[in-house]
Amino acid sequence: MDCQLTGKRALVTGAASGIGKAIALALAREGATVATHARTAEKSAGTVDEIVAAGGKAFPVAADLTDGGAIAVMCAEAIERLGGIDVVVNNAGVCDLSKVEDMDESLWDWVIDTNLKAPYLVTKHTVPTLKQQGTGGALIYNASTNAKTADAEWSAYNTSKHGLVGFVRCIAAELGEHGITSNAICPGWVATPMATSLHESMAADAGEPYDKFYDESMRFNMLKEILPPETIADMAVYLASARGKYVTGQSINVCGGLCYF
Numbered sequence: 001m002d003c004q005l006t007g008k009r010a011l012v013t014g015a016a017s018g019i020g021k022a023i024a025l026a027l028a029r030e031g032a033t034v035a036t037h038a039r040t041a042e043k044s045a046g047t048v049d050e051i052v053a054a055g056g057k058a059f060p061v062a063a064d065l066t067d068g069g070a071i072a073v074m075c076a077e078a079i080e081r082l083g084g085i086d087v088v089v090n091n092a093g094v095c096d097l098s099k100v101e102d103m104d105e106s107l108w109d110w111v112i113d114t115n116l117k118a119p120y121l122v123t124k125h126t127v128p129t130l131k132q133q134g135t136g137g138a139l140i141y142n143a144s145t146n147a148k149t150a151d152a153e154w155s156a157y158n159t160s161k162h163g164l165v166g167f168v169r170c171i172a173a174e175l176g177e178h179g180i181t182s183n184a185i186c187p188g189w190v191a192t193p194m195a196t197s198l199h200e201s202m203a204a205d206a207g208e209p210y211d212k213f214y215d216e217s218m219r220f221n222m223l224k225e226i227l228p229p230e231t232i233a234d235m236a237v238y239l240a241s242a243r244g245k246y247v248t249g250q251s252i253n254v255c256g257g258l259c260y261f
Contacts, residue, residue, distance in 0.1 A: 003031030005032040007031065008240065009086050010033070010086065011078045012027065012037060014091045014092025015034075015091070018192030019190060019233070020142075022230050025233070027087065028057065033056075034058040035061045036061070037092070039064055041060040042060075048060050059081060061074050061078045066110065066118070071121045088123070088126045089236060093115045097153045097157075097198070107156060108156050111156040111160050119141055123167075137181075138239055139168075140240065141164055141168050141184045141185070143165050143184040146158045147161035147165045165251045168251065169251075182249065183248060186259065187254050188253070188258035191226050220258065221255060224256075
């Protein structure tokens with residue numbers, strides 16, 4: 001079967017591990033050349049090595065996503081080395097839990113800057129090239145089912161994801177006439193290092209054994225299954241491909257039925 005993304009050029013943020021790594025591997029497997037972002041080039045070297053070993057094309061780019069200047073430089077490097085750009089995946093995200101009255105302002109800023117401001121800046125610095133090329137493109141954002149819910153102690157994270165979905169819809173309206181789609185994928189709990197870290201903290205706070213707490217929480221969906229990162233990568237491939245050409249302005253749940261609205 002022909003690859004769906006042959007000749008496409010993609011940038012994936014947060015590609016060192018978890019969902020971002022799975023997306024980068026999937027895009028490359030379908031024929032795209034991938035610029036894999038992480039805070040340092042060394043952090044995403046493993047992803048690049050896997051892609052190259054499988055016969056794909058990839059290279060690392062680096063930036064601190066709380067540094068606007070660094071984001072601009074990273075996007076310019078990715079576009080130059082790719083020779084243009086067709087797919088932009090804003091995947092990188094962070095999370096920490098705190099009650100509002102206990103939350104330090106720096107925590108709020110870190111979450112909002114990484115999860116909401118950075119996608120805006122990556123979009124800002126890649127859209128001009130997408131428009132100039134005149135061949136359309138796909139903007140894909142990793143949101144969360146938390147973008148549709150309200151949860152105690154999750155205010156910074158949920159706010160960033162609610163805002164991200166709103167941004168995605170506005171960008172879809174701005175860029176639709178250029179054939180550029182903009183969509184958010186909303187995962188539920190997915191088996192990633194972030195999920196492990198959060199469950200360790202939540203289990204400790206609840207005074208429950210980690211293994212039992214993790215298994216029950218991760219399977220709290222209609223399918224009663226633990227979702228691997230590849231489930232999100234499959235949706236990213238669809239949205240990046242010709243099959244997703246007429247899907248835009250959407251926030252698509254991939255969560256085993258954890259969220260159904």
